[in-house]
Amino acid sequence: SGAFDGRFVACNEGLFIDIKGTNLDQERIWDIQHQPADGCFPVTLSWDPSELPSGGYFHLVDPFLGTLVNVNMRLRNSYTDDQDLRNLQIKYNYEICSNYSINEGWNMLSLPLGVANSNYLSLFPNAETGTLYGYSDGYFTSDTVGTCRGYWLKFPGTETAQVCGLDRVECTVDLTEGWNMIGGPNCNVPLSSVTDPGGIIIAGTLFGYNGGYFNSSSIDATKAYWVKASGPGTITVSCSAAPLAKTENKSLTIQTEEQLEEFAKIELKDASSNLQRLYFSGKLEQNINIESFSLPPLPPQGAFDVRLAGDYRLSESDEVTIEIQSSDYPVNVKVIDLNQNEVSRYLLKEIVGGMEVGSHRIVSGKDIVISNEEVSLLKITKQQALPTQYSLEQNYPNPFNPSTTIKFSLPEAANVRLTIYNTLGEKVSELVNRNLDAGYHRIEFDASQFASGVYLYRIKANDFVETKKMILMK
Structure with a gap:
C-alpha cells in the first residue's frame, strides 16, 4: 500500500503481459488493476491507437457494465482514473452489441450500428407489423431502419432487445427547417458536444419520448429524438467529441x-x-x-x-x-x-x-x-370568484376632479340603487337603479357639472344599505 502499481490480472495472477487472440468472433476481456503512489493520485492509462489490431473494437470500461467509464480506444489515447476505480477492463468485440430497453406501446428508437439486414422485423422480431414510421415533413412507413435517423416502432409488451453490428462512432445529419427526427452514434453525446456550425438548433427543442415527450440534454445510443431547426443545415454527432461525463450546454440548453x-x-x-x-x-x-x-x-x-x-x-x-x-x-x-x-x-x-x-x-x-x-x-x-358578502368601497381617487370610480360587491343577484346626495341630503344623481348579477361591480361618476364640495354616495341592494363620503375638488 502506498506504492505505485499497475498490472493485468488473469486467473488471480498478476501479469505485465497478457496476450489474447483477437482473430475470433468472440469477446475478449483484459482485467487491469492499478494503485497510485502516495500523493500521486490520479493514475493515467495511455496507449497508441495505431498499434491496436485492425479488426474489431476495443473499449476501456469499468467493471460495472460500462456505466461509469466507456472509452473507445480507437478514438482516444488515454484515460485518467479520477474516480479512483483501480479496477478497469479492456473489452474486445468483433461486433458491437447494443441493448434496447423497450416499453409496451410506442417507442422512439434509432440504429447506432451497421447491420447486414436492416429490416425492422429482423432487428426487432417482437415488434408489431406495419408500425415502423420515419419522418420527413410528415410520417412515412418503412420496412428498414437507417443509421443516424429516428423512428417510431410499436411493441406489444416490455422487453430487452439486442442488436449487433459494426460500430458507428459519428453521425452527420442533414436537418430541414422545422422538426427533424434523428438518431446518433453508438455512444451518449451531450447536446453541448454536437457540432452545429450554422447555429440552427433552436434552444430547448431536443425531445425524447417515454410515455410522453421530455426535454433532453443529450443524444443517447439506441434512442431517437426530435430536434427543431431554424433553417436547413448539417450537424455532426460524434463519439470523439463526447466527454465521459455529461456537461450542461449553456447556449443550447436554456435554464x-x-x-x-x-x-x-x-x-x-x-x-x-x-x-x-x-x-x-x-x-x-x-x-x-x-x-x-x-x-x-x-x-x-x-x-x-x-x-x-x-x-x-x-x-x-x-x-x-x-x-x-x-x-x-x-x-x-x-x-x-x-x-x-x-x-x-x-x-x-x-x-x-x-x-x-x-x-x-x-x-x-x-x-x-x-x-x-x-x-x-x-x-x-x-x-371572478363570487364575493361572500355585500360591500361598498371608498371611491378612488378621492378627492377627485372631475370623475371617480365607485366599486361594490354583491354575493347574490340584487336590485341595486346607487345614489349621489349633497350635504343637505338632496339627491343630485342616480347612477344605478336596476337588477345586477352577483359579482364585483364598478361605476364611473362624472361630476363635471357639479360644484366643488362634499358629496355622499349611498347603495341599497336588497337589505344592504351603506353610505360613504367623497370630495370633489376643482
Whole structure:
C-alpha cells in the first residue's frame, strides 16, 4: 500500500503481459488493476491507437457494465482514473452489441450500428407489423431502419432487445427547417458536444419520448429524438467529441427550470401512469424565444400526448386550451402553483365537439379526473370568484376632479340603487337603479357639472344599505 502499481490480472495472477487472440468472433476481456503512489493520485492509462489490431473494437470500461467509464480506444489515447476505480477492463468485440430497453406501446428508437439486414422485423422480431414510421415533413412507413435517423416502432409488451453490428462512432445529419427526427452514434453525446456550425438548433427543442415527450440534454445510443431547426443545415454527432461525463450546454440548453418557476404547472397523467407537464400563467424573460417551448409533431395514434393549442408546452396566458391524445382513460389533471385570490378563480372545462360537457373548479394541487373518453380538449378559464358578502368601497381617487370610480360587491343577484346626495341630503344623481348579477361591480361618476364640495354616495341592494363620503375638488 502506498506504492505505485499497475498490472493485468488473469486467473488471480498478476501479469505485465497478457496476450489474447483477437482473430475470433468472440469477446475478449483484459482485467487491469492499478494503485497510485502516495500523493500521486490520479493514475493515467495511455496507449497508441495505431498499434491496436485492425479488426474489431476495443473499449476501456469499468467493471460495472460500462456505466461509469466507456472509452473507445480507437478514438482516444488515454484515460485518467479520477474516480479512483483501480479496477478497469479492456473489452474486445468483433461486433458491437447494443441493448434496447423497450416499453409496451410506442417507442422512439434509432440504429447506432451497421447491420447486414436492416429490416425492422429482423432487428426487432417482437415488434408489431406495419408500425415502423420515419419522418420527413410528415410520417412515412418503412420496412428498414437507417443509421443516424429516428423512428417510431410499436411493441406489444416490455422487453430487452439486442442488436449487433459494426460500430458507428459519428453521425452527420442533414436537418430541414422545422422538426427533424434523428438518431446518433453508438455512444451518449451531450447536446453541448454536437457540432452545429450554422447555429440552427433552436434552444430547448431536443425531445425524447417515454410515455410522453421530455426535454433532453443529450443524444443517447439506441434512442431517437426530435430536434427543431431554424433553417436547413448539417450537424455532426460524434463519439470523439463526447466527454465521459455529461456537461450542461449553456447556449443550447436554456435554464428551463429557472424560467418555469414563475409559471403554473399542469400535470396530466393517463391510466398507464404516463405523465406530461405543461405551463401557463407566467412571464418569460424578454431574451427567451417562445419557440424554445414548442412541441414536436404528435406521436402516432394511441401514444399518450398532451399539449397546449398551437403545439406548445408553455403559454404566458391565464387561459389556455389543452389538447389530449390518449387511449387509456381516465386522465388525471392537476394544477400546481396557481396564483388564485379572493377575486378570481379558475375552471377546467371538458369539451366534446365544440360543446362544454363538464366543468370543474380548479384547486391547486388537487386531482381532477377526466373519465369521458370522448374528451380530447380541455379549457382552463379564469373567472371572478363570487364575493361572500355585500360591500361598498371608498371611491378612488378621492378627492377627485372631475370623475371617480365607485366599486361594490354583491354575493347574490340584487336590485341595486346607487345614489349621489349633497350635504343637505338632496339627491343630485342616480347612477344605478336596476337588477345586477352577483359579482364585483364598478361605476364611473362624472361630476363635471357639479360644484366643488362634499358629496355622499349611498347603495341599497336588497337589505344592504351603506353610505360613504367623497370630495370633489376643482
